[in-house]
Amino acid sequence: MSALPDTASPLYEKVKDYILSNIGTGKWSKDSKLPSENEFVAALGVSRMTVHRALRELTSAGFLIRLQGVGTFIAPPKPQSTLIEINNIAAEIVARGNRHRSEVLVLEKITPTKELSLSFEFAKRAAIYHSVVVNFENDLPVQLEERFVNPILIPDYDKQDFSKTATYDYLMQRTPVTEVEHIISAVPADAEKARHLAIDVGACCLLLHRRTWTGAVVATISKLTYVGSRYSLGSRYSPSRKT
Amino acid sequence: MSALPDTASPLYEKVKDYILSNIGTGKWSKDSKLPSENEFVAALGVSRMTVHRALRELTSAGFLIRLQGVGTFIAPPKPQSTLIEINNIAAEIVARGNRHRSEVLVLEKITPTKELSLSFEFAKRAAIYHSVVVNFENDLPVQLEERFVNPILIPDYDKQDFSKTATYDYLMQRTPVTEVEHIISAVPADAEKARHLAIDVGACCLLLHRRTWTGAVVATISKLTYVGSRYSLGSRYSPSRKT
DNA sequence: ACGCGGGAAAAGTATATACATGTATGTATA
DNA sequence: TATACATACATGTATATACTTTTCCCGCGT
Known part of the structure; x- marks a missing residue:
């Protein structure tokens, strides 16, 4: 029975x-x-x-x-938290019916600083890819994206034309993301950012720091700087009944 | 091998x-x-x-x-968006091992402006609750939270002591949230915010605008202003396949 | 040319067994 | 009394084995 x-x-x-x-x-x-x-x-x-x-x-x-x-x-009832969704900037701009364009400022292979190497959880100091791209919405710069990419996972990153394909799209199709870390903060623009984004030094910017993992390996580290007066991150989300 | x-x-x-x-x-x-x-x-x-x-x-x-x-x-690539989790600020501060304290500046019932009434999707201009609270981490102000609350869902909001119970906790226990809208932006502090948060006018702040729904009814509208130099939103998230 | 049948291959499930690892508890000893 | 050890018990992992279910494909017969 x-x-x-x-x-x-x-x-x-x-x-x-x-x-x-x-x-x-x-x-x-x-x-x-x-x-x-x-x-x-x-x-x-x-x-x-x-x-x-x-x-x-x-x-x-x-x-x-x-x-x-x-x-x-x-298990005790789930902890109270809310989720916010962050989308691809190129897709968002297009979805709003505006024109998106990007300008590649830097695309190179570098030897990381000790701090950066630590963020990648590297045992030894290994070379990584580095890119800096400015994203425009209707010819107005709205975001400066600086990325560091692990060449073990994405070996040909520096051979791409990122004025055509968005870096985000390229990376997402290349490697599965198993974990993401985000830190959002508000910072004043320094001289370099101000120049690239055509804003005053000290103007408010949204800084989104992101690390992605593939398995146990850090895949990318990104610093996305949004011009506060021109761009905000938004989402509407229905919390589902998932576990 | x-x-x-x-x-x-x-x-x-x-x-x-x-x-x-x-x-x-x-x-x-x-x-x-x-x-x-x-x-x-x-x-x-x-x-x-x-x-x-x-x-x-x-x-x-x-x-x-x-x-x-x-x-x-x-599997085909996942939907291209990542989620970030936003937690209760009181819980976060305590989780870091710091002291949390809040100061209630305003707790009242008001007649909303036309714009606010519209945000609540009210047909007629009905009274709503309004609260302003400053949250401290180790006696340093880090967040100014302004909330508007629908009295139909939370009828006794203005009778609570929010220096003891966090507004967020109280609301979450009172009404189930079926949908959330977030807008994150970076803004300079105006005179009032600067005074309450003990920062300079024009200093960078993170502004988190949130609307929550219970069913088809707007439950709360919140404007959370974080001091950029003292606080950032962070999360680490393992994307699970949904749908 | 067409269909049918059967076998090979692939994932899915279920079990018995063994050992690993972490926790609580009772007992013997200092 | 207090500490150390032994032990029992719980979950965690790994393997070998057997069988099931589904699909694909090849070859045979008409």
Whole structure:
């Protein structure tokens, strides 16, 4: 006899459903721990690997928390946070019905500073690509993008024509991003930025600092400077019921 | 000998990294299919179950597409946008190990301007709550938050003590947010903001404009002004495949 | 030329087994 | 009493094996 439903779905899915519905009905309280894998094995008559897979998937979906050596617990409700979406600037400008153009100021291979090498999590000081591009909306400069790119992942970055293809598009198609770090701050423009963006020194700019990873490897580091008076980052987002 | 890295991480993670980085370097073209599970077994010297787990997790993360009986393929590039997470400022300050304190400057019921009423999508000019709070990190003002709150959804907003409970916490617990709109820009401080935040007039500030909906009803409108030199918004995010 | 059948190949699932790793707890010893 | 060790138990990982399900493709017969 088994407590599992008699459907066509695979066994580990039935186990997941069984556990989820019993969480829903409060069979196991929020504080006490769930049965151990071996107890599930005895109760449901399936192998431990199958129970383990069900529990692992429920854990990665955010329903459970498992502590090795301790047990399995019901996860507390999700932390309160809101998400904001950041889009490709070229696509945004075009979507607004405006003209987008970019000017490549720098595209080179450099030896990174010690600090930059550290940001790339390099053990040794290895060469990296460096690009500086200004993005225009209707011939008005709105963003200065400085990128550092890991040549291990994108070996031919310096051979591209980024006045035609946006750097962002090129990178996204080249390498899968597994993790992103963002830091947004507001800074006054220094002399160089002021010159390239045609604004006064000290004018307010939005600085978006971004690091992307592919697996354990840092793929790119970007510093995107938006002219505060001409550009803002916007998004409308529906938080979905995802884990 | 093996092509896998010699780290402490579990084997299936090494296999995942191996596959991800080879997708990154273009070893397998976007159209052709990846090696079969058995080919990975032969090439890497691990069991088929381990390869299978690595491939299954990369598939559920959206990097691969697998067809039973056919093979494994690289998934088409993800929608080109990245998400950034914005957290509760009080929680962030505490998480950094610093002291958080807030000072309530205004907490009142007002008749909105025509423009504000429009932002709330009100048909008629109805009264709304208005609050202005300064948030301190170690007694240094870092954020000025001005909020407008819909009294239909949160009827007792003006009776709260927001020097104890953060407005954000209170609102989040009161009403579910189904949609959020964000606009981030960089602006110079005007005289009032400069006074409340103890900065010079014209100093760079990060302005986060937020509207939240509960169903079809606008719940809150917030203008959060961060002192650029003292605070930045940061997040690290693992994109998961949605839809 | 066309269709059909069967085999090969690929991913999907399930199990038994073994060992690794982390945690709590009880007991013996200083 | 307090510390150290042994032990039991929990989850985590890895493998070998077997079987299922789906698809593709080749060859055979008409």
